[in-house]
Amino acid sequence: MTVTIKPRQQDFPQWYQDVVSAADLAENAPVRGCMVIKPYGYRLWENIRDPLDAMFKETGHENAYFPLFIPKSFLEREAEHVEGFSPELAVVTIGGGKELEEPLVVRPTSETIIGHSYARWINSWRDLPVLINQWANVVRWEMRPRLFLRTTEFLWQEGHTCHATEEEAERETLQMLDVYERLSRDWLAIPVVKGIKSDSERFAGALRTYTIEGLMQDGKALQMGTSHNLGQNFAKAFEIQFQDQDGQRKHVWTTSWGASTRLVGAVVMTHGDDKGIVLPPMVAPIQVVAVPIYKTEEEKTAILEAGRKIVDALVGGGVRAKLDAREHLKPGPKFFEWEKKGVPVRLEIGPRDLAKGEVVVVRRDDGTKRPERAGALAGLLPGLLQEIQAALLARAQKLRDENTRDASSFAQLVELLDGPGGFVRAYWDGTRETEASIKEKTKATVRCVPLGDAPAPGKCVLTGKPATRRALFARAY
């Protein structure tokens, strides 16, 4: 289980693989492109999933569950949708020992099968809005898989809502984007840019796709969640209609929005360092680990007892604390292990300090150590964890801001992308052709046109044509 961690500066992709493995988060499954999420990684996912689920419920959504299998013909009803997803499908052709008459697609996303239900559920304006979310596994065949970031099967949530008006659907789409931003900022300590996707990066079948984009430590962007205003595209494909208050039958306006286990990868790549992953306290499975240090049997008894007392007090105060009482490991290897696993705070409980009534408190994020009164820990640590959470966000924010630059010429765009990387803001004429050409020349894509940037006249960085908006370019995962 000893994993050497490649330094980030030398080989970031290898570093990522190393720290994911060293922290025991996940591993590749025997089925190509799939992963096994190990208990520690799954607990981290639970700690991301649960607050997100709570936010969905707070904003009036309910969970439901729709089938894993989708008749192939359903996908074909929305032309862009089937075109977008066809190359990635896993298809069941045999069921119960027989060749199926109609092949079943393993859901890559559920707009179609859910649209089919909604068409039956909705009759009147009184049935609207429909605000439903589903936690599920989905499958998109993946040629170049990477744990959490891109896997053939992944876990996610997908919200699917119906509204009586276009305005309401747009409001919902943006509300859920805000929910994702809040989760990222307040729980994952990751600042994101909210923006709108270009046509070529739009969800297949959507009118508009909004995104939250994070910037990883290697200067590459990561799409962390998307929220789609689907207009009436799926409503028309599946005949989702309602009788409005004016007596007319109308198509509903739908939205969908999703975030996935990819968020675990975002946490790793935003906060990790060369010793391992670094977890924001809000989502850390273990927030505080106490490591006893002793030599004699007598010391052991006293130290373990003190450790248990401290941990019990912390747990009683709502801190996820753990005493590492394993006897076959010395303190050193324990320190390394918990560092690799990114536990925010380590307590070193040794006889000399304890004689003074003290314990050494070590922060994972900055490595600082300081002695604290043992009896004061339960009062102190909730605040310290908040401080660490804020420090991680501030550090990520600083890195993001320092790596967001403007390019006023194509040469400068190339120079920035080839050099420091990061986000590069540049005027873009808004066409698919220009985007494709820039992508071909630089390997960077339009991550989004940030929301809130006021339109201002400029010239496209590639074509020189008039442009009103600056896009955020970056190489991306």
Add this chain to the structure above:
Amino acid sequence: MTVTIKPRQQDFPQWYQDVVSAADLAENAPVRGCMVIKPYGYRLWENIRDPLDAMFKETGHENAYFPLFIPKSFLEREAEHVEGFSPELAVVTIGGGKELEEPLVVRPTSETIIGHSYARWINSWRDLPVLINQWANVVRWEMRPRLFLRTTEFLWQEGHTCHATEEEAERETLQMLDVYERLSRDWLAIPVVKGIKSDSERFAGALRTYTIEGLMQDGKALQMGTSHNLGQNFAKAFEIQFQDQDGQRKHVWTTSWGASTRLVGAVVMTHGDDKGIVLPPMVAPIQVVAVPIYKTEEEKTAILEAGRKIVDALVGGGVRAKLDAREHLKPGPKFFEWEKKGVPVRLEIGPRDLAKGEVVVVRRDDGTKRPERAGALAGLLPGLLQEIQAALLARAQKLRDENTRDASSFAQLVELLDGPGGFVRAYWDGTRETEASIKEKTKATVRCVPLGDAPAPGKCVLTGKPATRRALFARAY
């Protein structure tokens, strides 16, 4: 949305379908054998899943996640296992637009793919026990599907553990059976019989399968959860070995245990009546619904305000309470709707009662009504909900006990099964042949040999051969 409910006495299967539909729990999906779990049904499932998950964690288990797809060859490594599951498999043969070299089975259960991981994770006795659970969807092709009870895709949890000794594995198997019993009794208000399955009803690949069996209102048994001692069968098939403290390499002993969305069906069939489902308060998505009754605008304002106050006080006290303030429905239809949905307590808030400071409290389980002081409700209702929970369990217990009978001859066995149904205890010689013959003649199976029944000499009800144990026979779902 008006569903006529067929009385239970007339046609129990139709009644089941009617109340599931009337309560808006679930519906058939367009994919044969699959279901859509609607928000109310899913909330009920969440309220079953969450306490079960908490009990798993209390008993030292962690969650993880393994892939949906299993290489076909994995299943074939355990002979009984592949034979048992082959007829029910859904098989993916196309992925990413290409025919796959090795077909992938959509997991019907995960012993094999998890066994493959465990073989890599376990090296030493220090790595044991491994105590992991997974919440997942599984697929078993179903020719005669019934919502919740038997669906091609269903949601469940599957625990998979590894132990150093046979004794420890057996202890774990029985511990998890106890957890299922606790969930059934304390949350679902369903008394169960714990017992051991016959060889022909054993899980494919297990040494011993333990079960909890509930008795439904139509006198049929329902298997509600199973816990398997897998012996070393999967350990040998997947080479899951460890170096023991004595330096020897040994195969581990494994267990697995599962419970599914079928438990929702168990709740419906145990407690429902001719008006709809009846939910135990511990798992009811809404425990108390307040229905305002008014005629004039003036009354409306006062009543809604009083209702909101009452509901806020209840919610503040931890009760899942809801005010039904919908204006387009009169109180009568609201009463019917919440009865169909099985909400344990209804509060009728009308002007005349309220003038006296009172509210009418109606119990769903027995239909009794009584006025209570509005100000006392928040103090009163938690106790009333407990009382209802206990009453449902007592009623189910009584029904179960009254429908558990002894047969000392085969004629009597047939008579009991054809007549009142229920559980019939009878001596059985323990052979597969006798069981098959009884099944053929009576359509009843050995549900289990109950745990805790002391062996006593007797004669097999069919063959007259000496027998030491009585089996529980019943027709079953």
